[in-house]
Amino acid sequence: MKRLVFLLLIMLTWTGNAVSAQYGFGYQPSVGGAAAAVADKMGFFAAEGLALKIGIFADGTLISEALAANAIQFGIVGDLPTITLISAGIPIKILGTVGGGGARQRLMVxxxxxxxxxxxxxxRIGVTRGTSGFTALQYLCREYQVxxxxxxxxxxxxxxxxxxxxSGQVKAVLAWEPTPSLIEAAGAGRELLNLGGSRLTFPLTIVARTGVIEKDRETVRKILRALALAADFIRANPEQAAQIIAQVTGLDPAIARRSLGYHYLTVGWWEDVADSLKYCAELLYQEKQIRAIPDWDRVVDSSFWRELGL
Structure with missing residues (x-):
């Protein structure tokens, strides 16, 4: 709560009523990206004087395509789209994480x-190829030598x-939240294990076009500050946050609340997140899913968190 008040005071002191240049900002209707949904629906972006063109995309691939085409300049995407975009040479940088966690990747039987x-x-195991769920399965196979x-x-x-x-078409599925919680609620399966505590933290990252970062650092600061406020709000008001997530995702509020518990909801940048992205990139490279390992010193800009005191 003290941190939330501190951030609000910073907003009042730094932003005034100025309106920043309009940029496109994309996020998914997902529990993992809850900070973006709350910042959007609770008006934290607007309170910063931001005039963002908000787009809610069905999946990370669509956000990646929009970023690559410069149709949006900021996006919340998972670790695989983040690494794939960077490896493809798209001019973006990672600014931080807005949520995630290994526990949200759950193997249900x-x-x-x-x-x-x-x-x-x-x-027979159901999994979606080309997603973090498939990366989780690859990781488990290595860990258990299968x-x-x-x-x-x-x-x-x-x-x-x-x-x-x-229906018995498969004996197990591996997916990220909220699918496992929906399976439990329907009585269709139980958790065999999840990837909590593993080296992979499956972060949702906030990425931005490099040109915007270079020419408009104040807008970047405002966006990150709004997301930090939203994350603090979620932790302080989980029931209200679940209602917002339910509105955006179409989930039952009880399922949204349950699913939140499998995520970390901290905005920023720290070593576990960096290590997870590096390890994920190594797995993708070994499986020939990307052409090169990203130059992490070049594609990560965590300086804003220090500037904001977060």
Missing amino acids: SDPQITHFRDLKGE PLTDLRIINISPPQMLEALA
Whole structure:
């Protein structure tokens, strides 16, 4: 609460009523990107004098395409889209994280006889290729020394997973929240494990076009300050935040509240996040999913957090 009051005072002192240049800002209707939704719907961006063109995109791929085309200049995306954009040479930089956490990647099973990851050898597992869920599966295979080829991987999207698990089409699904909470609420499966405490933290990052960072640092500061306020609001008012997330995502508020508990909701930049992105990039490079490892010193700009005292 003290931090929230401190940030509000900074807003009143620094921003006045000035309106910044209009930029495009994209985020997904997801629990992981809750800070962006709250900053948008609670007016934290507007309170900073920002005139952002807010776009709510169905998935991270669409945000990536918009960033690449310069249709938007700021975006909240997962670790895979972040790394893919940078590796493709798109002129963006990582400013920080707005949420995430390994615990939100959960392996759900329906068979009570499955009690260990190795029990899934030869079984059909639903996962979405090209997403953080698939990276999580690759990580688990390495950790438990189970070759990926020993699993019968079925490529399905998160909205299809509940039905696939309930009907027996697959024995397990690996997905990020809120899909696992929806599966539990429907009685279709239980958690076998999640990736909490692993080296991968699956951060949602705030990225921006390099040109904007170079020419308009004040707007960047305002956006980050608004997101920090939103994150503080979520932690202080989880029930109200769940209502906002439910409005944006279409989830039941109770599911949104439950799902929030599997995420870290801190805005900023720290070593665990940096290490997770580096490790994820190594996995993607080894699997030939990206052409090169990013030059992290060049593509990360965490200086704003020091400037803001956060």
